[in-house]
Amino acid sequence: MNEKNSTLLIYTLLYFGFLYVPVLFLPIFSFNDADYMSFPLAGFTTEHYEEMWSKRNLHKALWASIKVGVVASVVSTIIALFAAKAFARYKFRGNKISYGAIMMPFLIPEIILAVAILIIWVNLGFKLGLIPVTIGHTLFCTPFAMLILIARIEGFDFSLEEASRDLGENAWGTFFRVSFPLYFPGIIAALLLSFIISFDEFILAFFLTGSDATLPMYMWGQMRFVQRLPHVLALGAVIIVFTTFFVLLAFWLRNVGQEKAKKDIGIKL
């Protein structure tokens, strides 16, 4: 191996080390038979996972996160689908501005978004809880979902939709029989990614949940008590496994969709 390549290799290893080693500590310590995160390891145990399983509040928080995640991801994917279709298909007056407006939550600091929603929500006289969190998450997930869907819809052969109209289908029939099946991999990818983003989200939840904790809020709450740390580690390990799985699935689906689309209709993506 020449010098240039070995330098690159070291750089690569350092990069991935920095990125993943801290994350690896979580699962390692989650099986460690001690209350503190310190070396040397004390011995193997699954006790923390059993403890995790027995926590009532954790179940409640998990359920809250799932509810918020499902609603936020479905709603943001629907909004993103309409928007992506419009941006990819039509040139219209103000399309750049609308695009920028939808992408804004992507760019403004989350804490500002959170504070803004909090102020409005409270001033409108509503109670904090999962509803404002869901609204915030929907806003926050929409740009991500839209980016994924635009990648899928751009380069889509719109004469397929015209062909469907030509063959006697109205706009709805065309959507359900042609567009939806062809966008499907992108839609699933957008749903999964939005769900994961909502599921992991902390800042908006922190400001807006009130007393109904989501899972990240629950974890944050537990961190104050040393003896509760280990089961949070266990929970963290489980979340990492699921998140990784979902994100990989989302990207795999997106790629499958694009490969298939390329093969089928020779489109560029």
Place this chain on the structure above:
Amino acid sequence: MNNSFIQINNISKHFVDVKAVDDVSFEIKEGEFFSLLGPSGCGKTTLLRLLAGFEYPTSGNLLIDGTDITALPPDKRPTNMVFQNYAIFPHLNVEKNIKFGLRKLGLSNDEIDKRVKDILTLVKLKGYEERFSNQLSGGQRQRVALARALVRQPKVLLLDEPLGALDKKLRDEMQLELRTLQKNIGITFIFVTHDQQEAISMSDRVAVMNDGKIQQLSAPNELYKNPENIFVSDFIGETNFLKAETKSSDGEFINVSIEELGEFKIKNNLNIPANSSDVVCTVRPESMMIDKEKSDWDICLDAKICQTSYLGEMTRFYVEAKGIDKIITVSSQYFNNQSFDNNECFISISLEDISILNKKKPVL
């Protein structure tokens, strides 16, 4: 047979600052193979899309078989389209593609199966029912697109450059097949193409378009033999333009002075005005004769060959002829580039092969 089966009345379609179709009116006969021919951007595809319902006209109206379809959406029109890229649904197999448009027709299952079976036989795609579009060749995709449109038994079939993506050999085959198919089923075909040879060889009538207007609408042989303006003359086949001025006219004939060649009496089919310099004469490369010997034709010129190109069935000569300002093209099936010593030759023209046109193109 209904001569006004399709009526296109004062149709205009303006996009932001382009008049894609500019106040066009004509009629298409029932059962006709009709072509819209023109260079890209001439408005032919827009006109087809107006007929299909993918665009709505800025003004004017469209009638098919007596019914005003101007405001109808595509799914309510008695037309079906074969798209340029075929637009085969990639998530459906051949059979489902063909059945796609039958759902809304309210047919019994038996009738649907029968129609699908018949159309597959017609386009020779039996045995391909289960295939998907990525498992088909270009020619097969084209047949699926054709079958999918024809199975609905439309009154009019619209074809948007359907042969453009095929290689030469297959294109020639499909030209013949399309033509035969159209004669057999008797449906009106409106065929859009930029390929003049394609339009001429397949169509009953051709409308040549440019700048959003119809330049000429006639049978293919008329288009070739009697082009009505410079654009058509130039676009259909090859032609030589000669500088000319008209002198006196006696109705059927007109005296024309051509280049430095002198004055000639030429048939005035287009009512060209006398004493005008806004005219041009045309003569086709293949209607002139190139020879080693002088001939007794109306015009015979000393000439020098500048360049030749051998085309197999004929050779094209680019020659400088005495009395003609620019290089003219002559083609010959008899002589080739080795036939002439010192590139010396004689070019002969018969007066009846010279046409006279207005420089300013009158359009329909």
